[in-house]
Structures are given as structure tokens and as C-alpha cells.
Amino acid sequence: MKGWQQYWRQLLLFGLLSLALTGCGREELSALRPSGPVAAMQFDLMKLSFSIMIGVFIVVMLIFTYVLIRYRKRPGQQGIPKQVEGNHALEILWTVIPFLLLIVMAVPTVTTGFELHKKYSPEEAIQVRVTAHQYWWEFEYPDLGVATAQDLVMPVGKKVQFTLTAADVKHAFWIPALGGKIDTNPGLENELWLQADKTGIFYGKCAELCGASHALMDFKVEVMEQADFDAWTAKMKGVQAAEPVAATSQVAQQGEELFNKSCLGCHAIAGKGGKLGPNLTNFADRERVAGILANTPENVAEWLKDPQKVKPANNMPNLNLDETQVNALVEYMSTLSVEDKK
Amino acid sequence: MATHHAHAVLPDEPEKATLEGKNKILGFWLFLGGETVLFGSLFATFIALRDQANGGPTSQQLFDMPLVAAATLLLLTSSMASVMAVLALHKKNLKQLQTWMTITVILGAAFLALEIYEFVHYTSMGHTMGSSAFGSAFYTLVGFHGGHVAFGICWILSVQLQTVKKGLTVVTAPKFYLACLYWHFIDVVWVFIFTVVYLMGMIGGKVG
């Protein structure tokens, strides 16, 4: 009865697993819960190819099970089975049918493929330039005069045309709920368009091994109504065209001085500062610190105290700040906002 | 089990007279198939990078027709000498065989000398392995070929020397035959290098 045993164990196993994995993952993250046309087209292709494949699998398993039960050697069985050389009709059948199934898959593969590779002009889509760094994401909106990092901001229902490259090693830009990924190649540029049909937060990932903290190279996508997006870009543009606004509280002022001295070389705020690290103009509006920790004062402090502990091998050195310096910086950074929500 | 002896009469096409000889020749042809992929990959890399001079000297500035033509002539002639050597082998004429092989080696060595001169010259012009992607691709492709030539020279010499002692037998005959096969392969690769690297390089980016 080995055949039955094996079949049932397998079925049981798969059943249990699918139960355990009920649901299709988090809406913010899962490719199985598409929130935009690109992800939806891809999901349709997944469903089509999966259905065809599961059909084939069922046929194989039916024959498999039948054969294992019916033709197992019985005790005392005599004689030699008929030595069959082959069967042309059958062999043609299982050559032709898979071929036809493949054609069914091939047609939408081709059409969707070309659909996804369209390039949209500035009139049709918002242009965003993505530069991947170890281990953070830089987003520039050249037509809007806005630059940000880590949190990608998109209007709902509008196409976004990305141009992507990498500053150091190869990364891959992936927002599963909005659509499939594309690599960011150092020295080369790639194109990708996406669109979000729901407002809210989506999670983005780096999908190509890029060093020690590859796993932590997350980013967030904030999808907002068009009006909010326009307001956001207007404010960002205004702020980034000007000098940083002076801090108000005393602690924040200390923080500002410290920031200007130690941080501005790499990090820009408003219209000032370097580009080696993420732009921090709207730092306080961001979902996460360093892409992974919740944006709370404690986490900002933890990051500042030892960036290498949070994200191994990232490019920010440990500045050896003391407690008061950390607090001052945390206070100052909490004022870097262009939105009104917090 | 064809275990012939050095003293026995040498059969026709002595390189294929034993199973060992046949195995070697088939194995070597297959090896050359692999070598073709190897050089194919190097050529593809070179073609992809040949315009990336990174501000250093370009192929148009570097390459010098008379020098390359001379090198080509030397190598093509040496290949012809090795054809004559195989003819001598089939005539079982060891003396002729050794003469033609010696001519092959001398011409090969002259080719190699020109190539070394060429590399030194380019280096002095600022074209090095590290100067640009073009430099890396050039030295790797042409250098790989040069390495093959150098190895071929040593190989032929070692076969020639051992044959002085062993004479022409069913054991030494396949060695000559394979060395000549190898030499032809090197020659064919050079024809491609001459075309892809030098001719296309001198004309510039307009072709290919």
C-alpha cells in the first residue's frame, strides 16, 4: 500500500500547509493582493499560468496514483510484464497538448510584456528618478524640483514613470503590491512604470543581494490623493528652494548646530547639504527610521547612537555622540516636516 | 588491443593507428570546441567594451597596420609550415617533419616577439590593463591568444625533442598531429582577432 500512503501523506501535507498559510499576505506587501494595474496584470498572468499548471499536475497525479496502486507487484505474482516499446499516438498526444497549452499562455505573455515595457512621457506620467544606494533609496522628481529619500510619495490613480540606476552596487526596486521589480544597475539606466489605485502605505524592498544589510533595505510608498500630492510637492519645492528654517526651541537649536556641523556634509535638508546620505528634508514625516524602525524618538536615538548596529555595514559612521547631543539631534530632526499630520 | 612497437613498420596515418591515438584526436577536437566557446566569450566581451577607452588612447590612435600585418603574415605562414609538417608525418618522413616543425616554431616565436613589442609600445602610450575597460578587454583577449601561442611553442618543442630520442612511432605521431591541430586553431583565432580587434578598431565605431 505504499502508493496510497505516499499520495495521502502528500495531500495531507499540502492541505495543512495551505491552511497554515491562509490569506495571501499583508495588503501592503503581497504580490497576491495587487493594488495597481501593473500588479493586477501580473497577478492575472500568475492565475492563468497557475491554473494551466495545476490542470497538468492533476492529470499527472491521477495517472501516477492509478499506476502505483494498480501495478504494484503483488506477492507471488508470476510472469514477465509485456515489454512495451512505446506508443506513437500517445507520444504525439502528450507532445501536442502541452504545446497548445503553452500557446494559450504565450499570447497574454507577449501582450502584457509589451504593455509593461511602455515608456510614459512627462505629460502622461509623473517622472521619478530612483537611485539605489547601500542601503537606502533616493527619489528625485526632476519636473517638480523635489528630492526625497526612503519614502516614495505617489498620487493615487496616476502613472509614475521611474528611471532607475544605482550609485554603488546592483540593487532591485520592488513594490510587490504595485508591481514587479526591476534591477538598478550601476552605470546604466532602467525604466519602469507603476500606478497605485489605492491610497495608503505600501512596502518596498530591495530584491537583489547588495551587501550585509540587503535585508534591511526597505522603503515605504505613500500613496495620496492628487490634491494632497500637489500640496506636498508645492511645500517640498518651497522648502527645498530655500535655506533651512531655523529651529525654535533651545534643544532643537543645539541640534541644528550639531547637524550643520556633523551631518550636513552627507545629508541635505531643504536646499542645503550633501548627497552621500538620504535627504532628510521631510524626515519627521517618514514612516520609518532607516527604512525599517518605526519613526519614534527612541528609534531615532538608537540609530544615532550606533548606526552600524541597526544596519550592519552601512556607510554612516558612528559619530560617538553623547546623550545630550543625541537628544538635541532627535529634537531637531522631529521638526523636519512639510506635512501637517503629525 | 593494438599495441604496436617502436620498431614495427609504421602504419599509414600513424596518428590514428591506435585506440589511444583516436581517443586523443577526438578528445582534442572536443577540447577545441570548448576553446571556441572560450574565445567566443572573450570576443563578445571585447566587442561590448571596445569603445570604452575612458579618456585614454582609442583603438584608432593605437593600432598600426604594418606591425599587425607583419604579425599576421608570420602566423599565417607558420600555420602553413605546420600543414607541411603533417604532410611529412603522413609520408613518415621524420626529417622533413622536424624541419617544418622548427620553421613553425621560429615563425611563432617571431610573432610572439612582435606582440610583446606591441604591448610594451601601447603601455608606453598609456594604454594598460587598468587604464580603461577597453584596455582590460584588449589585453585579455589578445593576451589569451598570445598565451596560447607561447604554450604551443613549448609544446611543439617538447614533442620535437622527445621524438629525437623516441623516433616517429604510433605514440609520438598523435602528439605531432595534435600540436599542429592546436596551431591551426590558434591561427584561426588570430584571423578573427585581426578582423575584430584591429581592422574594425582602425575603421572605428562605424562598423559592427
Place this chain on the structure above:
Amino acid sequence: MSAHASHAPKRTGLWDWLTTVDHKKIGILYLIAGGIFFLAGGLEAILIRLQLVYPELNVIGAKTFNELITMHGTTMIFLAAMPIIFALMNAVVPLQIGARDVAFPFLNSLGFWLFFFGGVLLNTSWFMGGAPDAGWTSYATLSLNQYSGSGVDFYVLGLQIAGLGTLIGGINFLVTIINMRAPGMTFMRMPIFTWASFITSGLILFAFPAITVGLVLLMFDRLFGGNFFNPDAGGNVIIWEHLFWIFGHPEVYILILPAFGIISEVVSTFSRKRLFGYSSMVFATALIGFLGFMVWAHHMFTTGLGAIANTLFGLATMLIAVPTGIKIFNWLLTMWGGQIRFTTANLFAVGFIPTFTIGGMTGIMLAVPPADYQYHDSYFVVAHFHYVIVGGLVFGLFAGLYYWWPKMFGKMLNETIGKWNFWTFFIGFHLTFFPQHFLGLMGMPRRVYTYLAGQGLEVGNFISSIGVIGMTLGTILFIVNGFVAAKSTQKAPADPWDARTLEWSIPSPPPEYNFAQTPLVRGLDALWVEKMAGNKGMTPAEPLGSIHMPSPSILPFLMSVALFVAGYGFMFHNYWLVGLGMAVNFGCMLARSLKDDPGYHIEPEEIEGKGVKA
């Protein structure tokens, strides 16, 4: 016939193993070395799953994790799977075609030692500044000096040396199969495992030079100031990807085709039927091998090659489903109408069919480029290739080892332990890798050393890590089984499975000359043909006579050690070491060329049990 030399040189113990040119012993060496590397790669896998059992763990750290995944992939592919395939090819192919040895016994030994020392070189990185950490694919620019440790140097040189060994092995088997077949063994009478080995060897020949070039370019960039992959000096990172996958995709078929061959042999023997659709199996194998070279860019759909290239490579990839489907249905129909015996070997073969079918299904799903943009570099891909490589190849290797163990060692593996081995490994395997399909689709990229809590990835990862226990147990049981068999005093008969092909017509293990008299082959399944004709064994094709054997040699071992030493020289820019290694290497080559190997003869009176009877 006057003998040149003499009798078999008396060599025993370690010296015998270091100098042997006997394909059967080299097969055992491949198995032991490959087995040890398999355990190392398995240990690495256990640590990987340990790190991922819960979210946000930091058991081994990010950098070590990257070293582990790199070494796990590299070790399993190059140092475990390939050598164990070579172990079976060495042990079986010459016997299946009725040959006394391979075409190039000396090169056979050289191939093994090069692989072995390449593997050792790569693994010494753990103790010399850290293992390579840029992934087994070592994509530039991550694999360049600025972004990764010295481990990648070990990767470059270790794989270069090991790859040379594999290439030599491939050529050897091609020539062996073309030139050394027994009388009557036409191509279309060759056992299907020999066919698979033949096509695999062809793939090795044409695929490995591409990685050789890739590794040379990477070596020049890392060690000698080259600029192939440095975008700042005009280099292009995509060249590496092309070279790697022009090799890498055929490599996948290099691995799986022999498994197809094994499954075909095992299913046919234990169904007591000839293989259904033999000629279509041969055709399908060749077609898969051919198409395998046309599809490398499906590993690069997200690289940005454009819609046209992606679509063409996607469609070409889908085509491979047709010959693969042919194979699956042929196996099913081979069992149809048979008398199926569920020995351990056959359990693995039978378990292979649904498992590999799943791997093939996800493979076709991956061939759809727009959908692949979602799957690519996610855990979906990890699940897919483990279904193909573990569920396909490793199941096949287990089947082959249980099947041919008596022929290799003259002892039977224990069937009870074997069945436990199968079930623990089978269940553990599915537990580990089935959930990973979902993890990928739910947004988990591959090669992440951890994942954040609250993203819906906990359950799948936990189940996946638990499954490792089953696979570990299965592997341990196999080793136990090997030792139990070694201790056992019971000798295996020549033909324990009532099998069909030539290797079962000679004693287990075979004498060093394999066949006292070269057999005459009168059909497909040569031994079965004789059995059905009522003969006790093969009909000899030649009278009993003196058998010429090649001499053992230490040179292959020395050459490999020399390249191993030169490898360190390159890495540490110590040109004395390079010079020494190269000098010894070329010296050995010269010595081999100058000194003819007269071999030795085994005279008829020394041949036990005259004839080729079982």
C-alpha cells in the same frame, strides 16, 4: 602479444587512492569528496534556516549570513551535486557500455583531483579572512574589491580550478562514450543513463568555458586592476551576468539530465519493463540540452534587456516544458502494466515524479516574463530551484546511490533504514520548500538575513525551518546506512535487482578490468535480452586474452596540488608561489609527455571466473 610491462604494480592504502586511474575507484573518490562537501553545504543550510526561524533574529549576523548563502549555493552546485553525478558516471557509464575503462584514465584522475583541490581552496576561505559573500552568482559590482571581502578571491580561484577538473571530466566521458562502446552497442542501444551522461558531458564542454572567462575577468578586476565591471572606467556589469548565465543555465541541465537518466533506469528496472518511449526519451534529452543554451537570459528578466529580448527568451524557456513533459509521461507509462517493487531506490524515483512536476510547473510560471518580475529574486524562486535541484537531482542521486551501491561497493544498503531515509527526507523537503513559494509571493526577497515582524512572513518561515529537521535526519540515516553496509559481511550478488543493463552482468564490485571478455551487445537492455533468450550471461565478443591496463600515477595529484598552491600565490600576490606552482604543474605535464606509459597486462590465468558470466 608480448607484454611491455609487467604485472599490476602493488600499491595499497592511501598511496593506491592517490594514484589510482581506475574509474571505479575514482567514482568512489568523487562520492566521498562530494559527500563531505554535501555535508558542509547542508550544515550551512541548517544555519541559514536557524537564522530565519523567527523574525528579526541575529543568531549569526548579516555578514556571516551572506557568506553562508554564498558558500551553500556554490558548494552544493559545484562541489556536491556535480561530483556525486561524476561519481555515478564514473561508476556506471564504462560498465554500461561494456568498456574496460574510460578513454583517458590519467585525465580522469586529474579531473577529480582538480575538483577536489579547487573545492578545498574555496573552503579554506572560512579560515583565511572570511568566505565569499557576494552570492553564488557573484554579481558585479558587489563582487568587486570595494564592496566585498577577500572571500570572493577564493571563489574565483577555487571555482576556476574545480571547473577545469569538470571540463576535463566532460571531455573524457564524451570520448569514452563515442569511442569505447562494446561491439553491438550502437548509440540507440545505449542505456538511458549513458545517454544522459553523454549529453550532460556535451553541455559541460560548451558551458564551462563561459564561466572560465567570467572568472578570469573577475579575477583581473579584483587582483590585477582590470576594469571589466567597473562602470567608472567604462566597464559594464551586465557582461558578468551574461557570462555567468550562459554557463549557469546549461549548468542546471548538466545537473538534472543525469537525474533523468537515473530515474529512467530505476523506474524501468523496478517496473520490470523496458523504458516506455526510449527513442523519444533520447530525443527529449537532446532537445533539452540544446534548448538549455538558448534560454540563459530568463535569469535576467529584471536586468532590463527590454521587452523583445525578454519575450523571446521567455517563449524559448516555455518550449522546454514539452520535452520535459514527454519524460514525465514516459515514466508513468513505463510503470503502467509493470510489476512495481517499492525498494528504496524506486521510492526515491517515484517520489521524484510529483516533486519534479511541481518544480517544472513553477518553472513554466517563471518563464512568463511579466509575472517573473514579481517572482524574480523572491523566495518563490528559491522554492522553485530547490524543487528542481533537491526534489529533482538529489532525489535522483539518492535513487541512483541505492540502486548502484551494490555495484560500487559490493554490499547492499539496508532497505529498512533506506525507507526511513526516504520518508524523513521527502517530508522534510516538502515542509521546508513548499511554504517558500508563498513567502515569495507575499513579498519576501531572497538572500535576506532576516525579515521584520508583522509583515505576514512568520508562519511560512517557521514551517520552512522545521522541515530542515526531516532533511537532516534523512541525510544522517543515509550515512548510517553506508556504515552499516560497510560493516556487513554479506556480499552483494552480481544482479541484485533483476536488472536490464550491462553493468549487472559482471560481479559486484567488478574486477579492475571490468569485463574479462568484452561482451557482444544484441539489443537495448543488453542483459535483459540475454535473460529473455535464456542465456546465463553475456555472449563474449572476443576470446579470453591478456588485458592491457594503464599504470597508476601520482602526477594528477601533484598537478592539482601545484595549482592549489599557485592559487594562493595569485590571491596574495606572491609570485614566488605562483611561479613554484606553475613550474611544478608544467613540469608534471612535461614528465607525462616525455615518459610513455607502457601500462601493464593482466594475463588470462589471473582472470578469475573466466568469461563474462554473471
